[in-house]
Amino acid sequence: MRQRFLRLSPIRWSVIALAVALILVAWQQVLAAGQGLVARDMEGAGGTPLRYLAPEGASGAPGVIVAHGFAGSKQLMYGFGYGLARAGYGVMLLDFDGHGAARERLDPAGDALQRNLAAAYTLLVAQPEIDPARIALLGHSMGSGAVMTAAIDLSEQYEATVAVSPTGAAVTPDTPHNLLLMAGSLEPQFLGNARSLLAQAGGASDDVSGGVGRALVEVPNVEHITILFSRVAHQAALDWLNRVFEGPGAEVAADRRMAWFGVHLGGWLLLWLALSPVFSAGAEQAPPVVRRRPWWSWLGLPMGTVAAALLLFLAGRVIDVSRLGGLLVGGALGLWFLVLGVVWLLSGFRPPRPVVSEVLWGLLLFGLLWLAFGVMAQITWLPWLLIPERLARWPFVAAAVLPWLLAAALAQHRARPAARLGWWLLQSAVIVAGLGLTLILSPDLFFIFLLLPLFPLILGLVAIAGAALDRPWAAALGGALFWGWILVAVFPLA
Incomplete structure (x- = not known):
């Protein structure tokens, strides 16, 4: 094996060096997304896995519970989580039952989603950086239906709701408070759902001070998964929450973590291919x-x-x-x-x-x-x-x-x-x-x-x-x- 390594050509050694450099740079860039933020992992009632993000040194910050969709996880929602946290919000991400690190099974017919959201709310308002009177919800797909339902049933707790790629909920012109609907132009079914929900909620309205603001954002050139990594989607959510909570205007940085994930993966493949003569030696001589x-x-x-x-x-x-x-x-x-x-x-x-x-x-x-x-x-x-x-x-x-x-x-x-x-x-x-x-x-x-x-x-x-x-x-x-x-x-x- 050692002789096989020594026989690698200079070009292959150059590719190996390039691959290692790509892997290291990718890690540096991805880890930089969390710089300047407080991150706490915790477990809510019923074993709900939670991850909390907030700016270092924050005080009296508005809070947002961020909920994923079917087969998603808190990791899949990091784009919204990091974007809102860097803009001054305390963010609580969760794994619904049956998803990610949650050990409880998902019962689609039960109340597990609402129980998980309640667990996230309880720990979010207990964090020292959070103003418990200013809490919002954001959910994607299955999670959108869950957060809209929670905001309708517990309207005194939540000042705003953002539904990304929305499913359905019993929205009215009065509830939930300050509803933003969002869907990608490449997911027509969910875009249609969003338009129907907007009409059901009384149509577009700028009255966020009265709690009945309503809006629909069509995010261009994304579908059900890529909308979660879209800068347009992240900016729309931040702008809406800043209007509700009277926060200063801010620009969301482009979420390039997935691009660096691709660089990291490509670096490993380059490394593997450059070393292929070591691994495949003898295989070509076999019948x-x-x-x-x-x-x-x-x-x-x-x-x-x-x-x-x-x-x-x-x-x-x-x-x-x-x-x-x-x-x-x-x-x-x-x-x-x-x-x-x-x-x-x-x-x-x-x-x-x-x-x-x-x-x-x-x-x-x-x-x-x-x-x-x-x-x-x-x-x-x-x-x-x-x-x-x-x-x-x-x-x-x-x-x-x-x-x-x-x-x-x-x-x-x-x-x-x-x-x-x-x-x-x-x-x-x-x-x-x-x-x-x-x-x-x-x-x-x-x-x-x-x-x-x-x-x-x-x-x-x-x-x-x-x-x-x-x-x-x-x-x-x-x-x-x-x-x-x-x-x-x-x-x-x-």
């Missing part, structure tokens, strides 16, 4: 491991997506597939990939038996992906460190996606870069189309639609990292452990 029928094996990919969609549809006639495996939607998605993978493998592949060395290489690949993608995600947008209840589900979800990733690795074994690019494009198109068919047949899984843009990106990340090894079982195992971790981290506990 090919793929034995497949030469012309119809690729048909297993679209056939598998159709079979998966039909199976979930039929299973949904008997059971609630949206709660499979104790994960809302995530368990059904794991089953979908399992069916896809089994059908694709049976279409013509004969996988070799895995050997210990392949398992070890797969664990190394997973370690790379876990560090490159997840460690910075924990402080930017995704709760990556799994609580025990999620960790217990991880091996099963990883096992479910393994056949699909093994078939993909066998199909691309010893392929040239152009062919691998073609496979990525084909897989991305077929999987997105197959999931679209699934949503038509099983509307209860609609949330998957909002995540469709992420599938090609994650698939590309796993494909690039696996190509550096070109060991099918190693690529499949490392990718499966990584995909399983993501699915378990994202979807709520049922």
Whole structure:
């Protein structure tokens, strides 16, 4: 191994140096977002995980409770949290039951969301920097409905409400106080909801001093997820709250944390590719491991997506597939990939038996992906460190996606870069189309639609990292452990 490192070319050593520099600069930039702020992690009544942000030295500051949407977390709302905190607000972010670090399961039919908001309110008004008479709510998607409902039921507690990508609530011309609705131009369903809510609330009004201010902001060129990172959205929320609380005008700094997250991820991939001769040494001399029928094996990919969609549809006639495996939607998605993978493998592949060395290489690949993608995600947008209840589900979800990733690795074994690019494009198109068919047949899984843009990106990340090894079982195992971790981290506990 040491000799392999010594034989790396000067160009590769230069790339390694560049990669390390990118990783370090990205960390410096992301950590800078919290400079000048007080940050406290705490737990509210019922075990609600909370994170509090406020300017250092603040006193008598207005407070804002920031609530995420379905399959979100307090990390996903950091863009609003940091922007408001830097502008002088005390911000309490929370994980609803079933989400992020919360150990309680989500019961969509219960009152868990209101209980979580009440826990956040209790601790927010107890913070020394906060003026308890000036409190507002901000929520996204599922969280928007929760905060609007709380502001209607407890109108004496909340002076303003910001509903981002709103769902629904029993708003009136008088309640909630000072309602700002916001939706992206690329999410027509939620934009339509916002327009209906504005009409139901009595139409636009500038009377914030009377508590009946109403407004709608259409945020350009964003959809359901990217609106959370939009400077226009952050500025609109701050401007509205400053009008209500008579705060000074302020400009929100552009939230570039996700751009630096991309730089960090790119740095790790560069490092991995630059070291690929060390990892792949010997693999190119080994005989090919793929034995497949030469012309119809690729048909297993679209056939598998159709079979998966039909199976979930039929299973949904008997059971609630949206709660499979104790994960809302995530368990059904794991089953979908399992069916896809089994059908694709049976279409013509004969996988070799895995050997210990392949398992070890797969664990190394997973370690790379876990560090490159997840460690910075924990402080930017995704709760990556799994609580025990999620960790217990991880091996099963990883096992479910393994056949699909093994078939993909066998199909691309010893392929040239152009062919691998073609496979990525084909897989991305077929999987997105197959999931679209699934949503038509099983509307209860609609949330998957909002995540469709992420599938090609994650698939590309796993494909690039696996190509550096070109060991099918190693690529499949490392990718499966990584995909399983993501699915378990994202979807709520049922």
